[in-house]
Amino acid sequence: MRVAVVGQGYVGVTGAVALARQGHHVTGVERDAARLRSLAAGRAPVSEPGLQDELSLALATGRLRFTSGLAQAHLREPFEVVLITVGSPPAGDGTADLSQVAQALMDAAALLPVPYVVLKSTVPPGTSDGLLGACPHLRDRYAYNPEFLNQGSALDDWTSPARVVVGIRSHDGLPLLRRLYGAPTCPWVVTTPATAEMVKYASNVFLAMKISFANECARLCATPELNTDHVMQGVGLDPRIGHAFLQPGLGYGDSCLPKDTEALAHWAAARGIPTPLLDAVIGVNRAQPGLVREVLRAELGEGLAHSEIAVLGARYEPWSDDMRAAPSRVVVPQLLDEAAGIRIWDPAMAPADLTRFFPGARPCPDLRSAVRGAAAVVVLTEWPETIEADWAELAAALVPPAVVVDGKNCLLPERLRDLPLVYRSVGNRLPARAEASSAEETPSPAPSA
Numbered sequence: 001m002r003v004a005v006v007g008q009g010y011v012g013v014t015g016a017v018a019l020a021r022q023g024h025h026v027t028g029v030e031r032d033a034a035r036l037r038s039l040a041a042g043r044a045p046v047s048e049p050g051l052q053d054e055l056s057l058a059l060a061t062g063r064l065r066f067t068s069g070l071a072q073a074h075l076r077e078p079f080e081v082v083l084i085t086v087g088s089p090p091a092g093d094g095t096a097d098l099s100q101v102a103q104a105l106m107d108a109a110a111l112l113p114v115p116y117v118v119l120k121s122t123v124p125p126g127t128s129d130g131l132l133g134a135c136p137h138l139r140d141r142y143a144y145n146p147e148f149l150n151q152g153s154a155l156d157d158w159t160s161p162a163r164v165v166v167g168i169r170s171h172d173g174l175p176l177l178r179r180l181y182g183a184p185t186c187p188w189v190v191t192t193p194a195t196a197e198m199v200k201y202a203s204n205v206f207l208a209m210k211i212s213f214a215n216e217c218a219r220l221c222a223t224p225e226l227n228t229d230h231v232m233q234g235v236g237l238d239p240r241i242g243h244a245f246l247q248p249g250l251g252y253g254d255s256c257l258p259k260d261t262e263a264l265a266h267w268a269a270a271r272g273i274p275t276p277l278l279d280a281v282i283g284v285n286r287a288q289p290g291l292v293r294e295v296l297r298a299e300l301g302e303g304l305a306h307s308e309i310a311v312l313g314a315r316y317e318p319w320s321d322d323m324r325a326a327p328s329r330v331v332v333p334q335l336l337d338e339a340a341g342i343r344i345w346d347p348a349m350a351p352a353d354l355t356r357f358f359p360g361a362r363p364c365p366d367l368r369s370a371v372r373g374a375a376a377v378v379v380l381t382e383w384p385e386t387i388e389a390d391w392a393e394l395a396a397a398l399v400p401p402a403v404v405v406d407g408k409n410c411l412l413p414e415r416l417r418d419l420p421l422v423y424r425s426v427g428n429r430l431p432a433r434a435e436a437s438s439a440e441e442t443p444s445p446a447p448s449a
C-alpha cells in the first residue's frame with residue numbers, strides 16, 4: 001500500500017519505519033525543516049532503542065522516503081492511506097492544543113483522489129466528530145485509531161500491539177486497516193470515534209493512577225518498620241494488579257501521562273463532570289518532585305542554601321531524549337530557588353543542552369566531577385553508570401552530611417548500607433546510616449523522600 005504518515009515525532013517515525021518494514025511504500029511527512037533534514041540524511045530525529053538501525057534499513061530498501069509536501073507527493077502518486085501522527089500538546093491552560101491535528105486533517109481532506117484517513121494522535125472525546133463536520137466527504141473514509149506505544153519499546157509495541165482500537169462510522173474501512181497493520185492477531189475493539197478517543201484517555205489515566213498510587217503507598221511506607229520494595233513487590237505479584245507502572249519515584253514525567261490526565265480533567269470540567277479520582281492522581285503527581293526539596297530541607301536545614309548539590313541524570317528515562325515533562329525540570333529550579341549550587345550531569349546530554357534546560361545549574365562532564373565536594377547527590381535517571389558506580393569512592397568524595405536522594409529508587413541499598421552517607425529514597429528502602437543499627441530493634445520515624 002502507499003501510505004503517508006503526517007508528523008514525524010516519536011509516534012510518526014516509529015510508524016513510518018514499521019510500516020515500511022512490513023512492505024508498504026511509506027512517505028513520512030514533516031513540516032519542521034531541521035527534523036526533515038535529519039530524516040532525509042538517514043538520522044533518527046528522536047532517541048528510541050533500535051529506531052536508528054531500522055530507519056537505515058527501511059531507507060536502504062527504498063520503501064521509505066520523507067517530504068514536507070503531502071499534496072505534491074499525493075499528486076505524483078496518490079496515497080491509499082494517510083495516517084496523522086502530529087502532536088496534541090498541552091495548551092497554556094492544560095487543555096489539549098488541537099491546532100496541529102486540525103491542520104493535518106484539513107490538509108488530508110483536501111487531497112484528490114480522497115485517501116482513507118487515520119488519526120492516531122491523542123485527542124479528547126468528540127474531536128473527530130467535531131472536525132469531520134468540516135469535511136463530511138471523509139465520514140466513511142476515516143478512522144480514529146489511538147496509538148498505545150511506550151517510548152523505550154516503541155517499535156515492538158507498534159508491531160505487536162496488545163489491542164487495536166478503531167473508531168469508525170462505516171465498517172467498510174476495516175479490511176483496509178487490517179491490511180495496513182498486517183492483520184495482527186490481538187483483539188480489535190471496533191467502536192465509534194468518540195469512544196475510541198475515550199479509550200486512549202482512560203488507559204493513560206489508569207496508568208497514571210497506578211503511578212500516583214505507588215507514590216502514595218511509598219509515603220505510607222516511609223517508616224523504618226515498612227519496606228517499600230517488598231510492599232510493591234507483594235502488591236504487584238497479584239495478577240489482577242501487576243507490576244507495571246507500580247514503581248515509586250518522582251512522578252510520571254513522560255510526554256503523554258501529564259498532558260493527557262490534565263486534558264481529560266479539563267474536558268470533564270467543561271462539562272461539569274466531577275473527577276475526584278483523576279484530580280487526586282494529578283495532585284499526587286504534581287507534589288511528587290517536591291519530595292527532593294522536602295528531604296534536603298530536612299537533612300541539610302539552613303545549610304541547603306549555598307550547599308553544593310550534584311544532580312545525576314536529567315532525563316526521565318535513559319532511553320528517551322523526550323524532556324517535555326521530565327521531573328528534573330521541576331526539581332532543579334526548586335533547588336536553585338533554595339539558593340543551592342547545582343551541578344548537573346547526564347551522559348546523554350551535551351553541556352549546552354543541560355544549560356538550555358537548566359539555566360543557573362553547572363553542567364559537569366562526568367559523574368565524579370559532579371559529585372566531588374557536594375553535600376548531597378540527587379539521582380533523577382536510572383543511568384547504569386550511576387547504579388554501577390563505586391559508591392564507596394563517591395561517598396568519600398562527598399562532604400558532610402553526604403545525603404543521597406534516590407528519586408528513582410534505583411540504587412542498590414545493600415551497596416550503600418555501610419557507607420558514610422545518608423540514603424533517602426521514595427519510601428523508606430534503607431534506614432539512614434545513623435539510625436541503621438538501632439532501627440531494626442526500635443523503629444523511629446525517619447524523613448524520607
Ligand SMILES: NC(=O)c1ccc[n+]([C@@H]2O[C@H](COP(=O)([O-])OP(=O)(O)OC[C@H]3O[C@@H](n4cnc5c(N)ncnc54)[C@H](O)[C@@H]3O)[C@@H](O)[C@H]2O)c1
Pocket residue numbers: 006007008009010011012029030031032035085086087088100103104107120121122123147148149150151255256
Ligand atoms: N510519544 C509517545 O510516546 C506517544 C504514545 C502514544 C500516543 N502519542 C500521541 O501521538 C501524537 C504524536 O506524539 P509525538 O510524541 O510523536 O509528537 P511530537 O510532537 O514528537 O511529533 C509531532 C510531529 O508532527 C509534526 N507536525 C505537526 N503538524 C504537522 C503537519 N501539518 N505536517 C507535517 N508535520 C507536522 C511536528 O513538527 C512534529 O515533528 C500525540 O497526540 C501524542 O499524544 C504519543
